[in-house]
Amino acid sequence: MVNPRKEKFFSDVYEVVKQIPNGRVTSYGAIAAFLGTKGSSRMVGYAMNASHGTGVPAHRVVNRLGLLTGKHHFPTPNAMEELLAAEGVVVEENQVKNFDKLFWDPMVELGI
DNA sequence: GTTTTGACGTAGC
DNA sequence: CGCTACGCCAAAA
Numbered sequence: 001m002v003n004p005r006k007e008k009f010f011s012d013v014y015e016v017v018k019q020i021p022n023g024r025v026t027s028y029g030a031i032a033a034f035l036g037t038k039g040s041s042r043m044v045g046y047a048m049n050a051s052h053g054t055g056v057p058a059h060r061v062v063n064r065l066g067l068l069t070g071k072h073h074f075p076t077p078n079a080m081e082e083l084l085a086a087e088g089v090v091v092e093e094n095q096v097k098n099f100d101k102l103f104w105d106p107m108v109e110l111g112i
Numbered sequence: 113g114t115t116t117t118g119a120c121g122t123a124g125c
Numbered sequence: 126c127g128c129t130a131c132g133c134c135a136a137a138a
Contacts, residue, residue, distance in 0.1 A: 009135070028120055032134090039133035045119035046136070063120060070119030 009035065013047040013056075016106050020060045023088040024104035025096055027064040034106040049073060059083040066099030 012035050020026055028044040037043065048058045048070060059080045063069045068091065071080040081091045090097040 032120080037134065039121095040135060041120040042118055042133075043120090043135050046117090046134095048119055050136090058119075061119080065121095068119090073119055 009037070009040070009043060010047045010050065013044055014051060014054050017048075017051070017056045017058065017061055019106070020057060020104050023102065025060050025062055025066070025084070025089060025099065025102050026104045026106065027062060027066075029064050030103075030105055030107070031061070045070065057083075060087075060104075062096055062099075066096035068094045068096070 013031055016031050016034060017026075028048075029038070029041040031044045032038055032041040044061070048056065048061060051058050058070060059068075059074070061070070068080050068084075071077050071094065074080050081094075084091050084096070089102060096102060
């Protein structure tokens with residue numbers, strides 16, 4: 001059977017991120033691992049960079065430390081915090097509070 | 113086809 | 126607490 005993972009990488013990243021419930025967050029590495037390309041965690045961020053206009057809630061994706069590392073890529077550095085705050089996610093010092101609790105693992109939620 | 117880059121992750125100092 | 130370095134992978138130039 002074929003493995004159209006490579007050509008689906010960007011698409012899969014968008015699909016997964018879109019499925020993130022409101023008020024939840026996940027990490028780049030988690031998505032990468034879910035796609036089967038654990039080492040391509042950087043690619044997830046790369047995909048997010050191209051996600052502008054794709055309807056992907058990139059603000060729900062942070063690094064594994066819960067840090068809003070990608071906030072600088074938003075129209076305004078404040079947009080990411082605002083969006084998260086609007087969903088009930090508390091952000092303090094560029095870091096998501098209760099990240100461990102708010103963490104949305106596609107491996108589990110989507111049932112890998 | 114080679115080189116550079118990148119919103120990561122981990123380790124070391 | 127901050128920076129450097131390496132690894133790992135994929136896309137763009």
